[in-house]
Amino acid sequence: xxxxxxxxxxxxxxxxxxxxxxxxxxxxxxxxxxxxxxxxxxxxxxxxxxxxxxxxxxxxxxxxxxxxxxxxxxxxxxxxxxxxxxxxxxxxxxxxxxxxxxxxxxxxxxxxxxxxxxxxxxxxxxxxxxxxxxxxxxxxxxxxxxxxxxxxxxxxxxxxxxxxxxxxxxxxxxxxxxxxxxxxxxxxxxxxxxxxxxxxxxxxxxxxxxxxxxxxxxxxxxxxxxxxxxxxxxxxxxxxxxxxxxxxxxxxxxxxxxxxxxxxxxxxxxxxxxxxxxxxxxxxxxxxxxxxxxxxxxxxxxxxxxxxxxxxxxxxxxxx
Numbered sequence: 001x002x003x004x005x006x007x008x009x010x011x012x013x014x015x016x017x018x019x020x021x022x023x024x025x026x027x028x029x030x031x032x033x034x035x036x037x038x039x040x041x042x043x044x045x046x047x048x049x050x051x052x053x054x055x056x057x058x059x060x061x062x063x064x065x066x067x068x069x070x071x072x073x074x075x076x077x078x079x080x081x082x083x084x085x086x087x088x089x090x091x092x093x094x095x096x097x098x099x100x101x102x103x104x105x106x107x108x109x110x111x112x113x114x115x116x117x118x119x120x121x122x123x124x125x126x127x128x129x130x131x132x133x134x135x136x137x138x139x140x141x142x143x144x145x146x147x148x149x150x151x152x153x154x155x156x157x158x159x160x161x162x163x164x165x166x167x168x169x170x171x172x173x174x175x176x177x178x179x180x181x182x183x184x185x186x187x188x189x190x191x192x193x194x195x196x197x198x199x200x201x202x203x204x205x206x207x208x209x210x211x212x213x214x215x216x217x218x219x220x221x222x223x224x225x226x227x228x229x230x231x232x233x234x235x236x237x238x239x240x241x242x243x244x245x246x247x248x249x250x251x252x253x254x255x256x257x258x259x260x261x262x263x264x265x266x267x268x269x270x271x272x273x274x275x276x277x278x279x280x281x282x283x284x285x286x287x288x289x290x291x292x293x294x295x296x297x298x299x300x301x302x303x304x305x306x307x308x309x310x311x312x313x314x315x316x317x318x319x320x
Contacts, residue, residue, distance in 0.1 A: 020239065022055045026082040027066035028183060031207055033261045034136060034227050035059045038082060041134075041229075041254040048246035053239065055080065060184055070230070074128050079235035085121070085135065085228045086164045093302060094120045094310035097317075098137070099166040099225045100302055101295035104317070107263055110137050110224035116316040120309045121228075131236055133251035135228040136258030138201040139266035140221040144214045145197045148281060152290030161189060161198035166298065170199070170222075173294045187212065202269035203262075211276040218283045219270065220291055229254075 024042065028035050035057065042055035058064075064072045069081040070088065089096030097117060098104060104113040114135060122132055143149060145158075156175035162168045163180070171178035176197065181189045183204050189195045190213035197214075199222060210217070229251070236244065274280045283291070303311065 019051060020053045020243075022053065022079045022235075023058060023063060024055050024080045024082070025058045025061070025063040025069045025072065025078055027061050027069065027084070028227075029060040029207065032059075033203060033265050034082065034138075034258070037136060037254055037258040037261055038229065040257065041250050044250040044253060045247055048250060049243050053243050053247070061182070066182055070130075073230055073232050074130055076232050076235060078232075080133075080229065080231045082227055082229045084163065085226045086166060089165050092124055092310060093306040094124060094313055096164065096166055097302075097310065097313055099164055099223050101166070101170060101222045101298055102292055103295075103299065103314075104224055105140055105221040107137070107224065107259070110226075111259070112320050113313075113317050114226065116320075117313050120313050124309070125230060126233070129233045130230045131233050133229045133231055133247070134255035134258065135226045136255060137224045137226045137262050139203055139262055139269070140219065140224050141199050141201055142205075142217055142219040142221070142270075143197070143199050143283075144205060144210055144217050146215050148216050148279070149218065149287060150284050151286045152294065155197065158197045159193075159195045161186065161195040161200070163200075164225075167199060169298055169301070170294060173297060174291075183208065186210075190214070201265075202273060203265045205278075206269045206272050206276075209276075210273065211278050214278065216279045216281065217270075217273050218281050218287075220283050220288070222291065222295075 024038070026035055026038055039057050042057055045053050045055055063078070066083060067087070069083045072078050073081045086096035086099035089099070094117065098110065098113055104110045118132070118135070125132055149155060152174050158176045160171035160176035160178050161181045162171055162178040163182070168178040179189070179195050181195060186198070186204070186208040205217060236247070239247070270280060
């Protein structure tokens with residue numbers, strides 16, 4: 001009996017010595033489908049490795065603010081993290097093509113764009129010691145306001161919530177005043193008058209209970225932006241081959257599952273907005289034309305400033 005206990009203790013000690021525990025910061029709350037998908041990814045890795053790699057998800061910016069997550073992974077403060085891909089547009093516009101208005105406005109188009117964007121993003125991140133594991137889109141972005149918006153002129157002067165440089169430019173071209181607000185701070189920003197309108201997904205609209213401070217939503221399908229999960233290359237290389245394979249397999253499953261979850265969200269969350277009193281209406285032809293015009297102006301500006309890599313993505317996408 002004593003011998004068996006000693007053997008059990010030795011096995012437990014060996015397992016403990018080889019187990020890895022990773023902290024994973026994410027910017028969005030537990031009710032967000034992105035976070036739910038990542039939690040399943042962590043569970044899948046844990047199960048596939050028999051606990052050899054245990055990933056703890058720290059949601060809603062609780063470990064690092066959104067703006068610091070990528071840097072924290074790069075500097076090995078944490079091995080892995082999630083962030084909104086187009087936040088990196090200031091580094092290279094290749095990161096933000098999915099947030100350019102009316103370039104890719106459906107899931108089919110978004111998949112085509114990601115197929116040509118991913119190799120370039122992978123190369124750019126590799127220069128910083130980062131490896132993309134998977135990327136999942138938000139539902140197409142819609143317009144939230146108090147009152148119906150008939151034309152772009154109706155946006156003039158409104159304080160407009162922004163979450164990246166492209167949306168700042170979009171708001172400015174529409175005559176609105178952009179204000180950078182993280183998703184978790186949306187209700188407070190509207191309650192205090194920091195902002196009066198926003199473009200975001202049906203998911204974020206529901207998660208922020210938009211019906212408490214807005215009355216109208218129109219699915220303008222402006223763009224289909226993505227979140228991305230990255231891992232530090234050195235930390236990943238430190239895993240044994242079987243664990244690496246388990247992480248990559250779980251990542252592939254998470255990307256497939258995440259795209260499916262996003263598509264389901266687009267329908268269900270739009271319905272939930274309506275059930276809670278938000279007026280959901282189709283954009284007028286005048287509004288659509290005005291927004292398309294802003295998109296064309298932005299794309300012209302984008303081409304002027306884009307790197308060769310970024311332009312190559314756009315060329316490959318448009319020639320598919």
